[in-house]
Amino acid sequence: MRPRIVIRYVGMVLIINAIALLIAAAVSLYYGDSSFSTLLYSSLISASFGFFPLIFVPAVSHLTNDEGILIVISSWILISLIGALPFVLWGGEFTFTNAWFESVSGFTTTGSSILNNIEALPMGLLFWRSLTHWLGGLGIIIFVLSLLPSMGMSGLVLIRNEMSPLARNNxxxxxxxxxxxxxxxxxxxxxxxxxxxxxxxxxxxxxxxxxxxxxxxxxxxxxxxxxxxxxxxxxxxxxxxxxxxxxxxxxxxxxxxxxxxxxxxxxxxxxxxxxxxxxxxxxxxxxxxxxxxxxxxxxxxxxxxxxxxxxxxxxxxxxxxxxxxxxxxxxxxxxxxxxxxxxxxxxxxxxxxxxxxxxxxxxxxxxxxxxxxxxxxxxxxxxxxxxVVSQSVLYIVVYLTVIFAASTVLIALGVEVVPSISGTIATMGNVGPGLSYVGSTGNFSQIPDAGKWILTGTMLLGRLEIYGLLIFLLPKSWIPRNTTNAIYK
Amino acid sequence: MVLRIKILSGFFILALMLSIAGFWSIKELRSIGTSVQNLLDENYKSINSAKVMLEALEREDSGILLLMLGKWEEGRKIISAGDSLFQLGYNIASSNITIENEKSYIEEISKDYFLYKQTWERPIVGTDREGNITWYFDKPHKQFMSVKESVNKLMNLNDKTMFDTASELQNRANRAVMPGIVAIIAAVIFSLIFTYFINYFMISPIVKITNSVTAFVTEGKNYNVEIESKDEISRLSDSIRTLCEFVKTAERKN
Structure with missing residues (x-):
């Protein structure tokens, strides 16, 4: 594992994120609303973290599978974190937990919200919320790879780790x-x-x-x-x-x-x-x-x-x-x-x-x-x-197990049974609304903060098809290995 | 890229992050100050003027009742003072239009007060209106309630705006504090990454070069250092390799 290489590739994702934030800032400027400075500053932070590794770390022509997984997972977590910045900086209903929830929900294309009054948001932030969907829909890594020049074998490793195995078939x-x-x-x-x-x-x-x-x-x-x-x-x-x-x-x-x-x-x-x-x-x-x-x-x-x-x-x-x-x-x-x-x-x-x-x-x-x-x-x-068949069946079993586990924790936190189970199903499937007060015309604001963090975890698990995030959480993935054979361009 | 640019860019980004956050916090704090001033100057002034108008209206109503009791002098005196007070309040309110639709509320007050004034401008003492309670409830009192309602509307509008502005102040305070917090956290993380890069791409290669040169000089080991980056350090390493090879060749010749 080469942390510097992971930082370099995650940086590329952050540059695309910075450009998207800049577009949202332009929309905000056009409508003259109060979110311009929050979007612009978030864009600057994202660009700073994105460009800096490019200055130091030279490109490589090969990535290991572990590095690929780490790049994909880190990218999703970091863009969600930086995507939450405009919300946190703007304030209103957005505490840090709420902003994180909204951002993860946006990038993972879940669509669950903590907002009681969406229409109170300025146009720039509304645009940013939708843009997070659009960036995350295709898969942020896929988006970056399709915009950047060919990255050879490195690109292939990233595609393999970003795209669902079933999706590659067609x-x-x-x-x-x-x-x-x-x-x-x-x-x-x-x-x-x-x-x-x-x-x-x-x-x-x-x-x-x-x-x-x-x-x-x-x-x-x-x-x-x-x-x-x-x-x-x-x-x-x-x-x-x-x-x-x-x-x-x-x-x-x-x-x-x-x-x-x-x-x-x-x-x-x-x-x-x-x-x-x-x-x-x-x-x-x-x-x-x-x-x-x-x-x-x-x-x-x-x-x-x-x-x-x-x-x-x-x-x-x-x-x-x-x-x-x-x-x-x-x-x-x-x-x-x-x-x-x-x-x-x-x-x-x-x-x-x-x-x-x-x-x-x-x-x-x-x-x-x-x-x-x-x-x-x-x-x-x-x-x-x-x-392939047994992997699919196993995936369904693991998927349902995660839903059961997350729902149980939510119930233990004091959330009612129906919103717990339906909310977990809805976030794990990146669907959005569940039933009861987290239903189609409700929102997740009543869920306690700990519950919101659990639900953002299920959103990411669902988006990354479980295994990627689980491997990321294993300590073995973080142990540096000897990769001196990697060829530098 | 040259080392100087790499190092300077790191410090430049750090400085930029912190200075923009600082500038933004100052701007938001200043806007909080402006909002508080506006709150006092605009909304509070209008609310006060509405209170003055309500007080004047109450006085005029008392004056009308005195006229109906046949007390001409006291009645007219109180009405006249009330009218002056109302005009004072009205002038303050009409010169302090700061909220959307506030002008229409002022115009409504003016229209209603004109109609109210008509009820007591004509003589009351010595006419059929003296002691006529039916006339009082049909005309002056009805109009008095109408003006009062218009003034209350103006006061409520300013009250609501004052509340909204106060709520917005909470958001502004958050916006003034958050850039600082975000900038500090971002700067700490950025510094860690910067330090890691400096250590990995600059200090570590220099240590490797030093050790390898020492090993070459003391033990005669080959100079064998691979540098990832393409900057002065990699060129230094290449030069030392060339030098070592030159020394070895010279030694072999001797």
């Missing part, structure tokens, strides 16, 4: 092209949604900020009532369409859009993803019809938006689903656990792992009837290695 291109595809789809979807929302009557500011939050499947709105504030079917429809797209593997979207392959329509994962959303919508609509909505149309409108919002880990709201009947709440929590496809900006366990789990269950049932048979798990005609 990228048939090399590393540089993979990054290019990701960036094109990401920026393209953001621009398209911004234009569509503007046409639907949103202001440019709201259109941009809500596009950032949708494409990153984040969920921060600039309004206290989230999307319900706009009370517009057109706005909700546009956001729903883009939430669904943002939940699909970007590689599949890109190949379908350029017309080279129509795997979007052939992919088993996408079929399951869409079918699950449709079934969830219809059951919820049936459940709330007559109780919480006066017409079928209204029931479908609310149910489809809430199911898609949680099923893609976005977390926007057009209704208060925390008062819905129990069946609808269970469905919403299922989607908050499952979320969307690997290779998208979504969080949660991911549809791909659920598909593999179902297929493995079927295989095990068939093996009971034919104990000597060799039955591989197949996905879209391709045989999936047993190790």
């Amino acid at each position: 990228f048939r291109a090399n590393a540089k092209n993979t990054l290019r595809i990701l960036l094109i789809v990401y920026v393209g979807l953001t621009v398209l949604e911004t234009v569509a929302l503007k046409i639907c009557g949103m202001s440019v500011f709201d259109a941009v900020t809500h596009s950032f939050a949708t494409i990153a499947t984040g969920g921060f709105s600039t309004k206290n009532l989230s999307i319900a504030h706009f009370n517009s079917v057109a706005v909700e429809s546009v956001i729903m369409v883009f939430m669904i797209f943002s939940g699909i593997h970007f590689g599949i979207l890109f190949m379908t859009l350029i017309g080279s392959k129509l795997i979007l329509f052939k992919s088993t994962v996408v079929h399951y993803y869409v079918a699950a959303l449709l079934i969830g919508t219809f059951i919820s609509a049936y459940d709330i019809y007559g109780h919480y909505s006066s017409s079928w149309w209204e029931a479908l409108r609310f149910a489809s938006f809430q199911v898609i919002s949680l099923g893609t880990s976005t977390g926007f709201a057009n209704a208060d689903s925390s008062v819905w009947p129990a069946l609808s709440k269970v469905i919403l929590m299922f989607f908050a656990l499952q979320c969307a496809c690997a290779g998208s900006t979504s969080g949660g366990i991911k549809v791909d792992r659920f598909v593999l789990l179902w297929k493995d269950i079927i295989r095990q049932l068939r093996l009971l009837r034919h104990p000597n048979a060799i039955i591989p798990v197949r996905l879209d005609g391709e045989k999936i290695e047993d190790s």
